[in-house]
Amino acid sequence: MRIETFRAARSRHALEAVRDLLGDDAVVLRTRRVGDEVRVQATTTWELDAFQRKLRPAPLAGPRFGRPFRMVALVGPTGSGKTTTLAKLALGERAFGGGNVGVISLDTFRIGAVEQIQTYADLADFPLEVLSDVAEVPGALKRLKGCDTVLVDTPGRGPRESADEMSWRRILKLLRPEEVHLVLPAGLRAEVAAGLRQFYAPLAPTHLLLTKLDEVPWEEGVAELADGVGLPTRWVSDGQDVPADLHEAAGRLMRSLSHDRGPWLPARVEAS
Incomplete structure (x- = not known):
């Protein structure tokens, strides 16, 4: 833009x-x-x-591959807020309208990661599967067949990750999610976001999900960041409150373009 x-x-x-x-x-x-x-x-x-037009996503993808549920995966670097955002998606009604949600965690590397998502699962009583090997996939999918949506949490890794740590990518490929959301903090520099977009390209991200909008003063530059990444954006997140701090993206990002002029876009420049 x-x-x-x-x-x-x-x-x-x-x-x-x-x-x-x-x-x-x-x-x-x-x-x-x-x-x-x-x-x-x-x-x-x-x-x-x-x-x-570029920002606004198509309607939420439905189930494919003969499954009874849709699958939505979150990928992104360490510290981007994937697990907290996943909890907001799982526990709130804004994303999936209160349907039955299950969770698959592939994050078996970070200390405390499984415990964090397990806490949310216990509080909300949603099914949780933790996978560390491709052989575990069929059984997990069978146990989740009563869900309408399955969310997939992944490790936060960057371009320097080792070959051993990339095993979760093979599992994600086998899961074949209908949507893959690239989760990035809204305060990233544009060139860093572009590099991460390239790094995660093999996972075929379908959407961008910006987090931590509350850490960007007046949200200035957030819309420009989304524009540079070049993916449609379904949701944004702006705080730690689960599940409240999750919002529809298009209107929020359009408003961020004119933060100093009220809740919507500014007026045209009239002829003098």
């Missing part, structure tokens, strides 16, 4: 520059004063519409 920044001593002069460059379709996203100058960020209605 093309976003231009304009600087001038007065707002009027900055807005004139916006119109001169972007024309009648210009839309102001953010304005602020920095020292003696006014800075205006702007784009066009065409760019905003294109971003919203």
